[in-house]
Amino acid sequence: MIREELESRKLPELLALESGEAVKTTQDWERRRGEIQELLRREYTGYPTRLGVRTAGRVLFCDENGYGGKAVVKTIQLEIKSDFSFGTFSFRLALPKGAANPPLFLYLAFTPEIADGLGEEILDAGYGIASVYYQDMAPDYYDEHKNGLGRFCARNPYDSWGKLAIWAWGASRMLDYLLEEESVDAGRVAVMGHSRLGKTALAAGCFDERFSLTVSNDSGGGGAALFRKKGGEQIENLYGKGSRLWFCGNFFSYLNRTEELPFDQHFLLALAAPRHLYVCSASRDTWADPRAEFLACAAASPAYELYGLPGLVTDDAWPECGQPLHEGYIGYHLREGAHYLGRYDWQQVISYRNRWGI
Numbered sequence: 001m002i003r004e005e006l007e008s009r010k011l012p013e014l015l016a017l018e019s020g021e022a023v024k025t026t027q028d029w030e031r032r033r034g035e036i037q038e039l040l041r042r043e044y045t046g047y048p049t050r051l052g053v054r055t056a057g058r059v060l061f062c063d064e065n066g067y068g069g070k071a072v073v074k075t076i077q078l079e080i081k082s083d084f085s086f087g088t089f090s091f092r093l094a095l096p097k098g099a100a101n102p103p104l105f106l107y108l109a110f111t112p113e114i115a116d117g118l119g120e121e122i123l124d125a126g127y128g129i130a131s132v133y134y135q136d137m138a139p140d141y142y143d144e145h146k147n148g149l150g151r152f153c154a155r156n157p158y159d160s161w162g163k164l165a166i167w168a169w170g171a172s173r174m175l176d177y178l179l180e181e182e183s184v185d186a187g188r189v190a191v192m193g194h195s196r197l198g199k200t201a202l203a204a205g206c207f208d209e210r211f212s213l214t215v216s217n218d219s220g221g222g223g224a225a226l227f228r229k230k231g232g233e234q235i236e237n238l239y240g241k242g243s244r245l246w247f248c249g250n251f252f253s254y255l256n257r258t259e260e261l262p263f264d265q266h267f268l269l270a271l272a273a274p275r276h277l278y279v280c281s282a283s284r285d286t287w288a289d290p291r292a293e294f295l296a297c298a299a300a301s302p303a304y305e306l307y308g309l310p311g312l313v314t315d316d317a318w319p320e321c322g323q324p325l326h327e328g329y330i331g332y333h334l335r336e337g338a339h340y341l342g343r344y345d346w347q348q349v350i351s352y353r354n355r356w357g358i
């Protein structure tokens with residue numbers, strides 16, 4: 001059933017090099033990955049700045065007894081410099097006490113504060129949180145991509161970075177600092193976000209191989225969902241005033257010709273291979289289209305299989321609410337309910353991380 005559905009969507013071939021040669025080995029895949037990165041940068045996210053930068057962090061404030069004494073909570077100002085430019089933003093880092101090198105969630109957030117209840121749940125599970133309010137990196141409105149981190153790269157109307165790539169680049173700069181300066185487990189840093197920030201988490205984690213896990217929640221169109229035969233949001237909707245800013249200009253040359261996109265979102269997901277990936281969907285989120293997200297996971301799995309690893313492990317059936325699929329390197333769950341990042345989503349991702357030790 002899944003295979004037939006994928007065949008009917010006529011997706012571009014994941015395991016073929018641009019020369020037409022089949023991808024049969026992990027070495028072939030490494031080449032293919034490079035091609036896909038180029039393709040997606042040129043046609044979808046846009047290229048990030050090519051300037052070399054230095055990242056430094058300054059602890060502005062440290063609460064040694066956060067969360068009733070359970071965690072150290074720092075406010076860190078990140079300073080990023082190139083030879084021509086300078087950018088800065090701050091983020092929160094909460095680390096559970098008593099864990100020498102805790103694994104971490106780099107959480108792309110819609111608010112500047114980590115909610116107390118959410119923070120406590122995550123810290124009690126033994127994970128640290130580096131939480132950044134996305135608009136502190138670059139604003140989410142039309143500014144010709146000139147403010148915040150946008151100033152590192154002059155925007156052209158074709159292939160320079162859209163906002164997703166700018167925010168993702170900021171997440172990578174946070175990682176520069178966290179891996180150098182803070183006592184976190186370098187092999188266990190996940191990047192996670194919801195909705196447009198789920199798209200951003202994919203743009204960060206699928207490209208930056210230092211993330212051990214990439215998690216998107218309800219990321220939908222321009223995120224984990226396949227575009228071909230997708231329900232709900234289409235490329236034409238993403239061309240709306242707000243979301244148009246998130247992508248590079250070339251992406252919208254596919255307006256009203258989705259079938260001609262030279263990629264689909266399984267290309268993006270497969271970039272994570274052989275690292276872990278986790279996609280969360282919600283049953284009533286028809287705008288995002290849970291089925292298109294699920295199918296993209298299935299379509300990305302062959303990249304894992306080249307490494308002898310299971311991608312998405314599922315029966316040949318649509319996923320059921322409340323029956324998470326945790327047995328493969330691609331984890332997936334369908335939550336009952338609407339577009340939202342909820343308790344159930346966090347709990348499932350934590351349990352997946354515990355299970356795999358990532």
Ligand code: GCU
Binds near residue numbers: 196197219220243
């Ligand atoms: C809109 C948009 C989605 C996006 C969401 C969000 O619904 O159409 O693509 O994911 O906003 O980020 O809130």
